[in-house]
Amino acid sequence: MKTVLSGIRPTGNLHLGNYYGALINFLKMQEEHKCFFFVADWHSLTTHPDPKMLHENVRNVLAEYLACGLDPEKATIYLQSDVPEIAELYLLLNMHAYLGELEKTVSFKEKARQNPNNVNAGLLTYPVLMATDILIHNADYVPVGKDQEQHLEMTRNYANRFNHKYGVEYFKLPTPFIYGHELIKIPGLDGSGKMGKSEGNCIYLIDEPKTIEKKVKGALTDNGPEAPNTPKPDYIENLFTILKVVSTPEAVAYYDNLWNTGETKWYGKLKKQLAEDIIQVTTPIRERINDIKNDDAYLRKVTRDGAEKARESAGKTLRDVREIMGFKMF
Ligand code: TYM
Numbered sequence: 001m002k003t004v005l006s007g008i009r010p011t012g013n014l015h016l017g018n019y020y021g022a023l024i025n026f027l028k029m030q031e032e033h034k035c036f037f038f039v040a041d042w043h044s045l046t047t048h049p050d051p052k053m054l055h056e057n058v059r060n061v062l063a064e065y066l067a068c069g070l071d072p073e074k075a076t077i078y079l080q081s082d083v084p085e086i087a088e089l090y091l092l093l094n095m096h097a098y099l100g101e102l103e104k105t106v107s108f109k110e111k112a113r114q115n116p117n118n119v120n121a122g123l124l125t126y127p128v129l130m131a132t133d134i135l136i137h138n139a140d141y142v143p144v145g146k147d148q149e150q151h152l153e154m155t156r157n158y159a160n161r162f163n164h165k166y167g168v169e170y171f172k173l174p175t176p177f178i179y180g181h182e183l184i185k186i187p188g189l190d191g192s193g194k195m196g197k198s199e200g201n202c203i204y205l206i207d208e209p210k211t212i213e214k215k216v217k218g219a220l221t222d223n224g225p226e227a228p229n230t231p232k233p234d235y236i237e238n239l240f241t242i243l244k245v246v247s248t249p250e251a252v253a254y255y256d257n258l259w260n261t262g263e264t265k266w267y268g269k270l271k272k273q274l275a276e277d278i279i280q281v282t283t284p285i286r287e288r289i290n291d292i293k294n295d296d297a298y299l300r301k302v303t304r305d306g307a308e309k310a311r312e313s314a315g316k317t318l319r320d321v322r323e324i325m326g327f328k329m330f
Pocket residue numbers: 005006007008009010016017018019020021022040043129130133134142143144145146147148184185186187194195196
C-alpha cells in the first residue's frame with residue numbers, strides 16, 4: 001500500500017482542470033491506498049484574501065470535493081491550517097531551500113510578473129510549503145496536473161538534499177501520479193493555455209447546464225480545416241483535449257475523422273456534444289454540492305476527524321526529523 005497526498009488552494013470554485021488533473025485520480029486511489037487530501041489554506045494567503053472570503057472558499061472547496069466522491073471513511077481529509085506540525089517542518093526545510101532556485105521557479109516568476117507590488121516571502125517559499133505538505137506524510141504519489149510538475153521536482157530535490165545532508169534515507173522521493181498516461185493539462189476555452197481560476201476561462205463543476213452550453217458555444221474556433229490531414233491549431237486541439245476526457249473514444253474518433261477528411265461546418269455539432277458530455281459529468285456533482293455546503297455539522301466532523309488523523313501522521317514525521325537534525329530531549 002502506498003501513501004498518496006493531494007491538495008488544492010481554496011481560491012475559487014473547482015473547475016474541470018482540477019477535476020481531471022488531480023481529483024479523478026485521487027478518487028480511484030482512495031480505494032486502495034493510504035490517502036491524504038487537504039485544503040491548502042495557508043497557500044492561498046500569498047494573495048491576501050479577505051478573511052470572510054477565505055472561510056467561504058474553504059467551505060466551498062471542501063463541499064465540492066466531498067460532492068465529487070472524496071470519502072472521509074477512506075481518505076484523511078483535513079485543512080492545512082489545522083495541522084501546526086506543517087508550519088514547523090516548513091521552517092526546518094526552509095533552511096535547505098536556496099534563494100537562487102526559488103527565484104527561478106516558473107510559478108514564482110509568473111506571479112511576480114502579474115503582481116509586482118506583492119512579491120512576498122510566502123510567495124517565494126511557496127514550493128517549500130508544498131514540499132512540506134508532501135513530505136510530512138512521506139507520500140509516495142502525488143496526483144496533480146501538469147502545472148505542478150516543477151513543484152514536485154523541487155520536493156524531490158529537498159527530500160534528497162535532506163537525506164544526503166544528514167546521512168539518512170528518511171524521506172521518500174515522491175512522484176507525480178496519474179492513471180494510465182502522462183500528466184494532463186486541461187486547456188481553457190479561450191484558445192489560451194490551461195484552464196485556471198486566475199485565467200477566467202473555466203467551466204466550473206457548479207455551473208448550471210445553461211451556463212456550460214453558453215461557455216462551450218463561445219469557445220474559440222475558425223472556419224474549419226483548410227485541407228484534409230492538416231495539423232489542428234492549438235485552440236481546436238484544446239476542444240479535442242476536453243472531448244477526450246468527457247466523451248467516449250468513439251465520439252473522439254468521429255470528430256477526428258471529420259477534421260482529417262477536411263470537412264467544414266461541424267463545429268456546432270462538436271460543441272453541442274462537448275457541452276452535453278460535460279453536463280453529464282457535472283450534474284450529479286452539482287446537485288450534491290449545495291446539500292453538503294450547508295451542512296455545518298458534517299463539515300465540522302469531517303475536518304475534526306481529518307485533523308486528528310493528519311496530526312498523528314505529521315507528528316510522527318516531525319519527531320523523527322527533529323531527532324535527525326539534532327533536536328533532542330534532555
Ligand atoms: P491548485 O489549487 O492550483 O490546483 C489543484 C489541482 O488541480 C490541478 N489543475 C489542473 N490540472 C490539469 N489541467 C488544469 N487546467 C489544471 N488546473 C489545476 C493542479 O495541478 C492541482 O493538482 N500548489 C497546489 C496546491 C498544493 C498541493 C500541495 C498539491 C499545495 N500543496 C501538495 C499537491 C500536493 C495548487 O496550487 O493547486
